[in-house]
Amino acid sequence: MITVDRVRKVFTLKNEEFVALGEVSLELADNEFVTVVGPSGCGKTTLMNILAGLETPTSGQALLDGEPVTGPGPERGVIFQQYALFPWLTVRENVEFGLRNQGVPRARRRVVADHFIALVGLERFADALPKTLSGGMKQRVAIARAYAVNPSILLMDEPFGAVDALTRVRLQEQLLATWSRDRRTVVFVTHDVDEAVFLANRVVVMAARPGRIAEIVDVDLPYPRTEQIRLSPQFTALRNRVWSAVHHQEPVP
Numbered sequence: 001m002i003t004v005d006r007v008r009k010v011f012t013l014k015n016e017e018f019v020a021l022g023e024v025s026l027e028l029a030d031n032e033f034v035t036v037v038g039p040s041g042c043g044k045t046t047l048m049n050i051l052a053g054l055e056t057p058t059s060g061q062a063l064l065d066g067e068p069v070t071g072p073g074p075e076r077g078v079i080f081q082q083y084a085l086f087p088w089l090t091v092r093e094n095v096e097f098g099l100r101n102q103g104v105p106r107a108r109r110r111v112v113a114d115h116f117i118a119l120v121g122l123e124r125f126a127d128a129l130p131k132t133l134s135g136g137m138k139q140r141v142a143i144a145r146a147y148a149v150n151p152s153i154l155l156m157d158e159p160f161g162a163v164d165a166l167t168r169v170r171l172q173e174q175l176l177a178t179w180s181r182d183r184r185t186v187v188f189v190t191h192d193v194d195e196a197v198f199l200a201n202r203v204v205v206m207a208a209r210p211g212r213i214a215e216i217v218d219v220d221l222p223y224p225r226t227e228q229i230r231l232s233p234q235f236t237a238l239r240n241r242v243w244s245a246v247h248h249q250e251p252v253p
C-alpha cells in the first residue's frame with residue numbers, strides 16, 4: 001500500500017515561498033491503477049518525485065507498506081518524460097541495464113529485454129543507439145526498461161506525452177494488457193482527461209495554488225477496457241465529470 005500522509009512541499013525561490021503541495025493525503029491499495037490529472041503547476045510531478053524518493057516533503061511523509069520513503073528503490077519503476085536513456089548503450093543494452101544490476105544471467109537478460117522491446121514495437125531498433133531514435137521511440141525504450149525489471153509499483157509521469165496519437169492509443173492498450181495479466185500498482189500522471197479515465201480505476205483530480213486534491217473520481221468501468229467502452233455513454237459521463245473537475249476549478253482567494 002502507498003500512503004501519502006499530509007505531504008506538504010514548499011519551494012523557496014529568492015526568499016519567496018511557493019507552496020507546490022498543500023497538505024496532500026492519499027491511500028493507494030496494492031494493484032490499483034490510479035491516474036492523476038490537473039492543471040499545469042498543481043504539483044503532479046512534485047508528488048511523483050516524492051513517491052519516487054527523488055524529492056523529500058517539507059512536512060508529512062510518503063510510506064510504502066508503512067515504511068517511509070527515503071530514496072529510490074527497485075520495487076518502484078519510474079518512467080518520467082525527462083528520464084534519460086544511457087546514450088552510449090544500445091536500445092537492448094538500455095533495457096537490460098536494470099536486469100544486469102539485479103544479477104540476471106546474460107542469456108535470460110536477452111530474452112526478457114527482447115520480449116519488452118517487442119512489446120513496445122522496437123524490434124528493428126534493438127541494436128540502435130538512442131540518438132538515432134525519435135522522442136517517442138526513446139520514451140518507448142524507457143517504458144521497456146522499466147517493465148523489464150518487473151517492479152511492483154510503476155510511477156509514470158506523462159509517459160506518453162511525446163508520442164504520436166496512434167502510438168499513444170497502442171501504448172495505452174499495451175499498458176492495460178500488461179497490467180491485467182500481471183497486476184501491480186500504477187500511478188500515472190497525464191494532462192489528457194480521456195487517457196486518465198480510460199486507464200484508471202480511480203482518477204485523482206488536483207488543483208493548483210496550493211497544489212491539492214480537488215476530487216477523486218471512481219471509474220467503475222470493467223476491464224479489459226475496449227474501444228466499445230471508450231465509446232460508451234458511461235465513459236463519456238465520467239470523462240465529462242473529470243473534465244469539469246479539472247477545468248472549472250474555483251480559484252483559492
Ligand SMILES: Nc1ncnc2c1ncn2[C@@H]1O[C@H](COP(=O)(O)OP(=O)(O)OP(=O)(O)O)[C@@H](O)[C@H]1O
Nearest residue numbers: 011012013018020039040041042043044045046047
Ligand atoms: N525545484 C523547484 N524549485 C522551485 N519551484 C518548483 C520546483 N519544482 C517545482 N516547482 C514549482 O512547483 C509547482 C508545481 O510543479 P510541478 O512540476 O509539480 O507541477 P505539475 O502539476 O507537474 O505541472 P505540469 O503539468 O506543468 O508539469 C510549479 O509552480 C513549479 O514552478
